[in-house]
């Protein structure tokens with residue numbers, strides 16, 4: 001028994017590997033995860049329909065995030081990854097967002113998408129690791145990431161999904177999907193309960209989702225997160241504007 005306590009050895013790369021049986025430590029953990037320890041990872045994604053959905057803009061926002069101290073980037077398409085890869089050596093967590101027929105899963109749901117993300121230059125491929133109905137099993141996505149020499153990050157919404165992802169060979173999990181599956185708490189703030197559960201179970205995790213202030217991000221690290229992903233509060237000015245507009249009682253789309 002190695003890797004995460006209570007779970008079988010799973011991969012060559014991440015926390016599933018050669019950490020000692022008394023719990024996960026950084027010894028034996030991949031260089032990429034070592035570099036991400038304690039890092040602020042900025043998610044630079046623009047939604048479909050956003051005026052910022054342009055690779056040049058994503059590259060400029062990524063450079064701004066690096067200027068501000070981002071130690072990693074989370075990017076959503078092979079084109080964006082390839083462009084930003086040429087600008088920086090910081091670890092990139094890559095994903096695709098693509099609707100799947102007959103499934104609510106949209107984050108890197110197929111081995112083909114995993115391969116495209118890894119080949120574009122992402123060291124870590126993030127994929128939906130929830131219990132939702134899916135076109136391919138989580139284990140297939142992990143195997144494809146490893147075959148491409150990338151780490152596999154499972155975006156989960158519950159402790160049980162995290163345990164299943166590690167058992168299937170994931171290198172790291174992220175709390176990304178809490179609040180976005182019907183069986184996880186629907187709340188405006190980050191899911192610190194899930195973070196405490198993961199930490200209590202000795203499962204390494206990246207904190208992600210609605211960490212909208214520096215204080216919340218710092219609290220996630222203090223809760224035991226390996227690293228913290230912040231997206232909307234840094235790179236979605238439309239969302240941030242809406243937060244302010246709602247607080248002032250003046251919300252409304254005035255773009256047309």
Ligand SMILES: CC(=O)N[C@H](C=O)[C@@H](O)[C@H](O)[C@H](O)COP(=O)(O)O
Nearest residue numbers: 043176180208209210211230231232
């Ligand atoms: C649920 C989902 O699809 N999350 C996506 C995952 O990549 C992104 O849209 C989020 O921006 C990212 O998770 C960071 O979260 P936040 O923007 O709340 O800081």
